[in-house]
Amino acid sequence: xxxxxxxxxxxxxxIGFHNSEPHPLLVQHFGALVLEKNSRIFLPLCxxxxxxPWLGQQGFQVAGVELSELAVQQLFANLALxxxxxxxxxxxxxxxxxxDIFVGDVFELTREVLGTVAAIYDRAALVxxxxxxxxxYTAHLQNIxxxxxxxxxxxxxxxxLLPGPPFCVSSDEVAQHYQGxxxxxxxxxxxxxGGLKGKCAADELVWLLGTPSAA
Numbered sequence: 352x353x354x355x356x357x358x359x360x361x362x363x364x365x366i367g368f369h370n371s372e373p374h375p376l377l378v379q380h381f382g383a384l385v386l387e388k389n390s391r392i393f394l395p396l397c398x399x400x401x402x403x404p405w406l407g408q409q410g411f412q413v414a415g416v417e418l419s420e421l422a423v424q425q426l427f428a429n430l431a432l433x434x435x436x437x438x439x440x441x442x443x444x445x446x447x448x449x450x451d452i453f454v455g456d457v458f459e460l461t462r463e464v465l466g467t468v469a470a471i472y473d474r475a476a477l478v479x480x481x482x483x484x485x486x487x488y489t490a491h492l493q494n495i496x497x498x499x500x501x502x503x504x505x506x507x508x509x510x511x512l513l514p515g516p517p518f519c520v521s522s523d524e525v526a527q528h529y530q531g532x533x534x535x536x537x538x539x540x541x542x543x544x545g546g547l548k549g550k551c552a553a554d555e556l557v558w559l560l561g562t563p564s565a566a
Contacts, residue, residue: 508553
């Protein structure tokens with residue numbers, strides 16, 4: 352899936368993946384990460400999600416990465432904030448107090464540029480990527496964050512009924528990507544009201560990827 356696919360989605364405002372409120376499953380389960388206040392949370396492929404101001408309201412700092420500069424501009428406009436913008440080569444940094452959003456390809460974001468984070472919240476990143484990219488993505492995510500704990504939300508449904516994105520990421524696949532470095536706990540499984548895109552039955556799963564195991 353080429354970057355132009357997502358740029359076109361934002362230009363056309365075809366952003367059904369954008370929620371008009373903080374994600375209820377984040378609100379319900381974020382506490383499972385057990386983080387100290389003012390910890391820095393990393394949101395890959397963050398768009399202009401309202402999860403960002405919600406996390407800020409809870410007393411946390413946010414770092415995100417997003418391919419679409421238009422999405423990032425809309426994020427700060429919606430928050431009535433004027434960010435500082437810095438060109439860091441492969442990526443740009445949009446920054447205000449407590450919020451750092453990198454604009455560019457997530458695979459161009461290095462550990463040094465990202466900086467230290469205490470946890471990852473992945474709601475719409477893993478499920479947005481086709482199968483042949485997901486393994487590279489999960490390895491990269493672990494590399495640039497040092498395998499910090501993660502709250503991960505995925506979809507399970509019959510992929511034959513809907514091409515995606517969002518894509519089906521089965522429980523077995525989550526284990527294949529992460530069980531070597533994390534303790535995996537399924538916190539919740541809830542049906543998607545009305546089905547995914549109104550077309551097929553689906554469940555939304557919430558995973559806690561805990562402190563890296565000694566294995």
